[in-house]
Amino acid sequence: MDEVYDLIIIGGGPAGLTAGIYAMRAKLNTLCIEKENEGGKIAEAGIVENYPGFDNIRGFELAQKFVEHAKKFNLNITHDTIKKIDTSDRPFKVIGENNTYTAKAIIIATGTKDKKLGLNEDDFVGRGVSYCTTCDAFFYLNKEVIVVGRGTPAVMSALNLKDIVKKVTVITDKEELRAAESIMMERLNSAENIEVITNAKPLKILGSDKAEGVLVSIDGEEKEIKADGIFISMGHIPNSEFLEGSGIELNKSGFVVVDKSCKTNIDGIFACGDIAGGVLQVSKAVGEGAVALASASKYLNSLK
Known part of the structure; x- marks a missing residue:
């Protein structure tokens, strides 16, 4: 694609959608790329009782509220499976099955997937x-x-x-x-x-x-x-295979290494939510989505 976005968010779960909401309020030219259904794995939860503001809500309903909120601010969401991030040049290239996308900054919020038994x-x-x-x-x-x-x-x-x-x-x-x-x-x-x-x-x-x-x-x-x-x-493992060879630092379990500002080891690339490891909770993902966007905004302002 010829368009150069200010920001590309990879992942449409709670962390990615939160970052998207803040990005739209900041008037950033933003694209959110989600592999499957927006809302993330919280949609697979039964009853959620520990997310502030909802003493009892189904995971699917909570996920839908995140999606509706993001779309209210006209967040541009497209569906594609990302295969690679090219960090060798600026702006960055995000290479998917359907298209190649270009952006000045990237937020990775691809979450986790189910861990298998490894049997039959x-x-x-x-x-x-x-x-x-x-x-x-x-x-x-x-x-x-x-x-x-x-x-x-x-x-x-x-x-x-x-x-x-x-x-x-x-x-x-x-x-x-x-x-x-x-x-x-x-x-x-x-x-x-x-x-x-x-x-x-x-x-x-x-x-x-x-x-x-x-x-x-x-x-x-x-x-x-x-x-x-x-x-x-059996628990979850990070969706980080597409980051191999990108130069983005991963820990031994495959989670993206970030600092307290959600910055990776590469300037202009950030990560938040479950993909960054730690406590895998939706409230943490939402908080980190806001932090990642604040750091991305500061980075984009520095380019000006």
Whole structure:
């Protein structure tokens, strides 16, 4: 594309949309590029109870409010899958599947994606295996399901399912299942239809035409645990593959390294939200979106 934008925001989740709202109010020529649906992974959450101003709201509804707010300010959002950022020259080039975009400054807000087991689960996705409880829970109304995972993601999945399915069996390879918030563990432990199996290492998804259960190893002994559906909740990894070779510094886990002003190691490039690591919470993402835009604005003013 011939147009040179003041700012390109890569990612249309809470962090990216917040940056976009502030950018439009600052009258910056801005383009937001989102791979899939605007709103980010918060749309997959069940009930959100820890975002200020909403004591109880569905994740999908909260995501839609972010999108509606951004569009109210006429944020230009396009859909493309970004393959590479070329930082070798100024202005920067953002190379996607559909187009190449050019900008004086970039904010990276691409978030995270679901971490896989690394077994044979890909053979059963859509056929009894899912990563999204809020998307697929009602397919298992009054049936028995398994959640394979660790920590807060596994606990959240079990709580999202408990009022829909007949029984939830949580399988974790850890000695103990823990969540970031004690209230979540209280709800898990008080649920009569949730069973937790610890020290269980998943070995294989069972089934032929569809998933029928999980083969696990407990204290060296193999055991088959059967269910109608399987939800994988192992946590998240950063969407940062497209940054390889860009010169933008990543830590050993693949998250973008930033300072307190959301600046990366390259002047004019910033990162915010889950892609920058730390606590993966929507309130943090929103705050960092505002900080990243303030830093980008200061940088753009310096060019003048």
